Amino acid sequence: MTVKINKKIVSYGIKKPEDEAKNEATTAEKAPAEAHGEFRREGNVVHMTETLERPDELIGSTYKVKPPVADHAMYITINDIILNQGTEQEVRRPFEIFINSKNLDHYQWIVALTRVISAVFRKGGDVTFLVEELQAVFDPRGGYWKPGGKFMPSLIAEIGEVIEKHLTKIGMIQPAELDEHQRKLVEQKRAEYEAAQGQKDAFAENTAKEDNGGFPAGAQLCTKCNTAAVVMMDGCLTCLSCGDSKCG
Known part of the structure; x- marks a missing residue:
């Protein structure tokens, strides 16, 4: 039987009878599990697929x-x-x-x-x-x-x-937490801002902080973490929640 080859031959191999027997045995082992479309296996690792059947309990x-x-x-x-x-x-x-x-x-x-x-x-x-x-x-x-x-x-x-x-x-996303240096820097900047505001009416200040998650009243919205915690410090807008600063 003549077969027309339309692609460039880049390698070749000799097909042996023992290779066919080995492939048939491997296929027979996989058939019972994969016939139900339950999973895709690579080595000993089972991966999720869209054909995975729903267990009775999750x-x-x-x-x-x-x-x-x-x-x-x-x-x-x-x-x-x-x-x-x-x-x-x-x-x-x-x-x-x-x-x-x-x-x-x-x-x-x-x-x-x-x-x-x-x-x-x-x-x-x-x-x-x-x-x-x-x-x-x-x-x-x-x-x-x-x-x-x-x-x-x-x-x-x-x-x-x-x-x-x-x-x-469940561990698929790593939490975006500040490291120790960034945390100390944010706490320092926050303390400096509050000290610069001077003595205000304690009741009004505490009420404003409670409504704003503990951040100073009048703080702007941070475009990075979507929290109203951006204040002007040393001529630069700084977020007291995530540490983002317009001045780097």
């Missing part, structure tokens, strides 16, 4: 979100699956998400959003990009302030923050 966490723009709270549940349980490669990965609320005004887009996010979770791989994509959604009617002085541009953005919190909890 572990997860539920987070309460009560934005001031909504009449009712939203409860966000993220369930996880454990891969390679009992081995050195054991990992916990998100598998599905559910959002429940008494408010039926957002029912359609909530159902659509949870199905899409769950599909991304089940496909596996690096799903941390969802956090940035959701937090970049802005409400045309304007966002709102959370307790503690953090600004949320939309309800979708707060869902993204919940997913970020959960992925950080």
Whole structure:
């Protein structure tokens, strides 16, 4: 039988009968497990795939979100699956998400959003990009302030923050914490700012700090951490929460 070769030959090999027998034996070993489409295996490590079947029981966490723009709270549940349980490669990965609320005004887009996010979770791989994509959604009617002085541009953005919190909890995202030097520098700058303000009415000052998460009254919004903690110090805008400074 003549076979036309349309590509350049870069290597060749001799096919032996013992090689065929070895390949058939390897295929027969993998067939029972992979026939059900349960996982993809590389060596001894099992990876998530979009064909992974849902176990009867999953572990997860539920987070309460009560934005001031909504009449009712939203409860966000993220369930996880454990891969390679009992081995050195054991990992916990998100598998599905559910959002429940008494408010039926957002029912359609909530159902659509949870199905899409769950599909991304089940496909596996690096799903941390969802956090940035959701937090970049802005409400045309304007966002709102959370307790503690953090600004949320939309309800979708707060869902993204919940997913970020959960992925950080299970180890997929490393928490962005200040090192010891940065922490001391922020505390020093904060003390200098408060000292420069002089003696003010104690009651008014404490009330303002409580409403603003402990930061000085009149602080501006930080574009890096979305917290109202930016003050003018030594002629430079400095964030007292994350340490970001316009002067470097």
